Amino acid sequence: MSQSTGTPLLEVRNIEAGYGASQVLFGVSLTIEPHQVVSLMGRNGMGKSTAIKCITGALPVRNGQILFEGQDITNWPVDAISRLGIALVPEGRQCFPNLTVREHLVAFARPPVQSQKGELLTQAAPWNLDRIYELFPRLKEREHHMGNQLSGGEQQMLAIGRALSTNPKLLILDEATEGLAPVVREEIWKCLNNLKNFGQPILIVDKFFRNIEKISNTNYLVEKGKLKS
Structure with missing residues (x-):
């Protein structure tokens, strides 16, 4: 178990990837230790989301x-990687228009992953419906609203809450605040800072450098598919 042996939670070692004949990543490496918040920064088209897709x-x-x-x-199926405890908050949020807020959070709920010894491998307090509502009071207010009745900021809160309901060992956010109003963006950053204080390991992809640097333990900058030193 990584928390006791000192093994990193996630290690990406010199990966190369692309689409068809086009290569996008050229030897990208990064490490996330338990309880760390790590960022992957860079302009659009530099390979950030491609790295997330590989992970x-x-x-x-x-x-x-x-x-x-x-x-x-490496190259495990998506569902197998998810069952290990890696949860993704995708770019564009991808909330279901015909499910209520509560149904989103209940349908995807999963108990914390345990080790072979029966030890919990996530944070001390598991994520349940009440705890997610405590983190996002607005979701509690909107719990009977459909996904397509929510604002962009509320959908992002729901996407994060949905991922947390799986009790992930690692939470990944792809373009965490893309397309959100500044005031809503600040709410999301405050939420992520709270998650950091709870000890939730997070990998964040975003373009807002100043906000990311305030909460990240380590920052990686991607430029043309390579990490810039």
């Missing part, structure tokens, strides 16, 4: 390795 299994890795708690998960 979550949505895009094959051509070369390199991805290890989670010391286990090689």
Whole structure:
């Protein structure tokens, strides 16, 4: 278990990936330790989302390795990686228009993943409906509203809450505040800072450098598919 052995939670080792004949990533490496918040920053089209797709299994890795708690998960299926405890808040939020807020949070709920010894591998207090509503009071107010009746900011809160309901070991946010009004964006950053204080490991992809740097333990800058030193 990474929390006791000192093994990083996530290791990405010199991965290369792309789409068809086009190569996008050129030897990208990053490490996330337990309880860390790590950011992947850069302009649009630099390879940030491609790296996330490789980590979550949505895009094959051509070369390199991805290890989670010391286990090689390179090119594992998406569902298998999800069951290990990696939860993604996707770009565009992807809320279901015909499900209520409560149904989103209940349908995806999963108890904390345990080790072979029966130890909980997530934070001390598991994420349940009440705890998610405590983090996002607005979701409690809107719990009977359909996904398509929510504002963009509320949908992002719901997407984060939905991911937390799976009790992830690692929470990944792709373009965490894309398209949100400044005041709503600040709410999301405050939420992420609270999650950091709870000890939730997070990988954030976003373009707002100043906000990210306030909460991240480590920042990686991607430029043209490579990490810039």
